Amino acid sequence: MRKPVSAALIITMLHLFYPSITRSLEVDREEIKTRKVTFTNYKGAYGKKDSVRAIEEIGLQLGRGVKKAGPNTPYGFYGKYSVIRILSDEEPGKFQADIISIDRKAKIGHIINVRRITAAYLTEMYGYSREEARALALFISYYNAIYRGNVDYFRGKYKSLMMKHINTKNAGISTHYSRWPGATKLIIPLTGTGPGEPGKIDPFTISDRNVNDQVRKDESSIDERKDLHELKKRNIEEETTKLEKEKILIAEKEKIITTEEKEIQKNKDENERQKKDLENKKELLRKEKDTLKSQPESGEKRKKEGTIKEKEKKLEEDRNRLEKEEQKRKADEDKIREKKEELKKKKDSAERKDRVLEDKKKIVAEEKKELEKDGDGKTKIRAGDGEKKLEQKETELNKREEELDLRENKLREKALDENIYDSMLYYLKVKEYLQGGHYNNELYMIDPASRKIVFKSPIDNICGRRYDIFSKGIVVITHLGNHQSGHRLTLIDRKTLKPISSGDDDVFWRSFIEIREDHIYAIMVESGRYYLGKYDLNFKIVARSGEWINEDTFISFFGDYIYINRYDKQIIVLNKNDLTLVDMIKP
Structure with a gap:
């Protein structure tokens, strides 16, 4: 050999x-260890320079759009930018991801604007504060530049589903602006475990030693580094709390298994005792039979023989019963073994998480020392600037505030109409007004470019003025023959305008309709009271608020929370996942 x-x-x-x-x-x-990552930005004149808010609006629109599109469905912004959320419950040890693409029609020439779009997306999608989002966006840009085109690295850390969307030419971001359009996939690692739990951005992966060393070379990044440091500390606290709860559940399950094992052993001992008793009784009967054989035939003998047969029958029944009990006990023992194996996996997982948390704590401790060291250096460098520069900067910002407000108004006027999807306008036309504020409406698909009607929906029982559009179709409210019979959520095919399905729950006819992450939110009616309902795409109820709500309420989403009016018009905060009450806001 x-x-x-x-x-x-x-x-x-x-x-x-x-x-x-x-x-x-x-x-x-x-x-690789020493080279400084330097982004080369466009330095020429701009025909038209977009405002900061206009650039950030791109990120906000990407966030809003992909929420409606749902997992693993891309959302595009005029062929310039797009985003897709790669969520899968397969390969549990690997990251899910958001991928923001700079597409061919994009005209973007500065890395700061790439970060602004990314930060706005993160704020809209995950509810991060402005400072947190900026810090994450900075590190995400360096992370994607350092691992540019390194598909082997990404394959080792991310789910296979994500690898279908990247290659060596577009994974990450180039350090030169000219190579961004059509060849940039900003990869953002997510901590979740599947479509039902996307998780949040993993701050440790985007700031590994390679990335952190590069960001440290940028002296102006100290504030972002501090913000990410605080985010990591919070991440450790949250994971520690979550892990402690897991350990408590593991300990409780261990107690339950121990109790079950004792009960099984007790049954086993009792079964063995009864088996021995059964064998003794059989032996006695055998001796009785032998003794009876030697006796002459008589009525008394036949009577005893009949009694022995009855005893034998009873013993046979007892034997069968004990065999069944033993089979059940063995099945219970098998279940206990499975439970213990599953519990061992959970204990091993908890131990791994413990080790990971300890490593993270060491990283955070080391970063704290680096920040203290670099922060002192930064103070010395900027000490000569004095307060004069700060005052000048504040004056400049105040002057620009009014300009930004005016631009914000213009941006809102130019914002993409929410009833446009895939370049088609979906228009709800009032067919007739009925008493009590009810309407019968007609739905049209219109080509805005030609101003021609493409389709008219055959559905003639659409009511209300609220509807929402997403990749799977259009959700409207319909009545059951007339407005007194009740109202239902109805899904309409986006391409043919034909009905697909309707729900079973009664909904308020003036309800809003909001589609977020493949869930539909609407006001449902139950026993004359109004509640917030959360439905899946088959209109099956996923959650219902415990609190009654006002039928004319507005609804607002922020991160993992929903803001809505209670029946007495008080503002309450609900958990977006299960609609439980989180807080009440008193004006």
Whole structure:
């Protein structure tokens, strides 16, 4: 059998015969550690320069759009930018991801604007504060530049589903602005476990040692580094709390299994005792039968023989019963073994999480020292600037505030109509007004470019003025023949305008309709009271608020929370996942 040639021997031979090759390998390896990542931005004149708010609006629109599109469905912004959420419950040890793409029609020339779009998206999608989102966006840009085109790295950390969307030419971001359009996939790691739990951004992955070393070279990044440091500390606190709860559940399950094992053992001992007792009774009967055989035939003998048969029958029944009990006990033992194996997996997982948390704590402690060291240096560098620059900056910001407000108004006027989807306008036309504020409406698909009607929906029982559009179709409110019979949520095919399905729950005819992450939110009616209902795409109820709500309420979403009016018009905050009450806001 041949002995394998060691890597060290190969390198030694290469060094002897081809020294230039090994020298270049050493240089490349050293460059990875020391080379500063520098983004080359466009420095020429702009025909039209977008405002900061206009740039941030792109990120906000991407966030709003992908929420409606749902998991694993791309949402595009005029061929310039797009985003897709890669969520899968397969490969549980790997990251899910959001991928923001800079597409071919994009005209973006500065990395700061890439970060602004990213930060606005993160704020809209996950509810991060402005400072947190900026810090994350900075590190995400460096992370994607450092691992640009490194599909082997991404394959090792991310789910296979994500790998279908990237390649060596577009994974990450180039450091040169000219190579961004059509060749940029900003990969953002998510901590969740599947479509039902997307999670949030993993701050440790986007700031690993390679990334952190590069960001440290940017002296102006100290504030963002501090913000990410605080985010990491909070991440550790949240994971520690979650892990403690897991450990408590594991301990409780261990107690339950121990109790069940004791009960099984008790049953086993009792079964064995009864088996021995059964064998003793059989032996006694056998002796009775032997004794009876030697006796002459008589009525008394026949009577005893009949009694023995009845006893034998009873013993046979007892034997069958004990066999069934033993089979059940063995099945219970198998279940206990499965439970213990499952529990062991959970304990092993908890131990791994413990080790990961300890590593994270070490990283945070080390970063704290670095921040203290670099922060002191930064103070010395900026000490000569004094308060004068700060005052000048504040004056400039005050002057620009009014300009930004005016631009904000213009942006809102130009904002994409929510009834436009995939370049088509979906228009609800009032067919007739009825008493009590009820309407009968007609739905049309209109091509805005030609101003021609493409389709008219055959559905003639659409009521209310609220509807929402997403990738799977259009959700409207319909009545059951007349407005007194009740109202239902109805899904309409987006391409044909034909009905697909309707729900079973009665909904308020003036209800809003909001579609977020493949869930539909609407006001439902139950026993004359109004509640917030959360439905899946088959209109099956997922959650219902415990609080009654006002039928004319507005609804607002922020991160994991919903703001809505209670029946007495008080503002309450609900958990978006299960609609439980979180807080009440008193004006």
